[in-house]
Amino acid sequence: MTRNILVVDDDQEMLLSLKEGLEGYGENFSVLMAGDGLVAVEKLKISPISLVVSDIRMGRMDGFTLLTYIMQYYPGIPVILMTGYGTDDTERQALARGALGYIEKPFTIENLSRQIMTVTRRESDGGTLQGISSGNFLQLIGMEEKTCTIRLVDKLYDKHGVLFFKEGELLNARVGNLQGEAAAYEIFAWDEVNLSIQNACHQKERKIKSDLQAVLLEAMRLKDEAADNGEEPVSPLELKEESGNGYEVRESKEMSITNHIKSKVEGKLGKKCGLMDICEDDSWDSLLTQMAKIGEFLGAGKLKLVYVDKEESNDFILLPGQETTVISVNPKCPRERIIQALTDKQTP
């Protein structure tokens, strides 16, 4: 998981030399820069930050004010303050206001980077998990009554979010500038995430009043609603129902079935929608036949599409017809939106 360190100083020369020095540790973290506290606040709103290293004396917004702001709005982000005018009292004040570290100029890059790495390692002291469904995992956090901070990355859109748990209660969530339940709804809608767990929670105030189960279910409801409303409108493929059982792509001299489906779905959902391959394959006919029979038994009407998850590297979408069309998709694909795209009718 990428860790971004935000370095804040109004001394441009100092800022650049810190950036150059810290870039030598690019394997461990990336460096973002801000020219003063106000710029830092804006960066915090738009970028996922793991640690802030800030000078104390700055114009517009000084390091102490920035520290206070971070403690209030981003309590999971640790702060190291640095100063060239340090006294024992300054250090005492910095630590009393919540700074995790205090460093006096001049210092060596090695010394600062050591402190940074010590702090960032704590972000995942409870472990990391790759490619999981967030909803199920978070239920377990609630059941285990864990106190922790969970940082998540949505694998599909590379969005970053943070969840704060105290004894299994979800206190707050944050995605970019969004906090509270609204942020939790967004995070819980992510289908597949990488996450790291920190065995501590610095969030004091409870910003989410509902219990975890209720938030999870509401998130699912909103996700379904968004799909139903087609928030990113998906127009249908030019598929039409045959008089028989299944679909037939409207004939096009220029395009094969494969290209037609690909261009239509990708045209609406984007190149990253997860389509891997499209082919005709009769090895799925037995499954399709059985599903069609269930449909008859249940009076469900004609079979339109089957989405299959075999826990393999790809999932499969089967379109019945004279020849069965099989679409291989990435399991992380936006399943509902692809299904909607493939099943929505369009009047010929």
Add this chain to the structure above:
Amino acid sequence: MKKLFKHILSTEDVKGIMLFSFEGELIFKKFSSPLSEEPKGSARWLNVINSLKGVKEVDVIFEKTRLYARRTEHGYLLILMGIFAPIAMIRLNCDVLLSSSKQMGIIKGLRGLLKKAN
């Protein structure tokens, strides 16, 4: 059993649930309105279950309705729903049901109990 599936059954537009063993035997069923024909264990269902071999889950989209099948430790859970059912919530409820029932050992011996109950 009804209690175990109550969250799923109470979800909007869910019309019914069937749990079949891997041998095609009907372990549990509950529908919001009766079907014209009872889905009793038979060769028909064995063929259906066999066709799902190796499959973790399928979403089946029909003209009028939708079916979600999910593999469990003891067979396949089939959830019949309308086209407006909140499918993501239903999947989540299945995840929660399967993981929590494993944790609490509810599934263990369930089949035997169900046979008695039926």
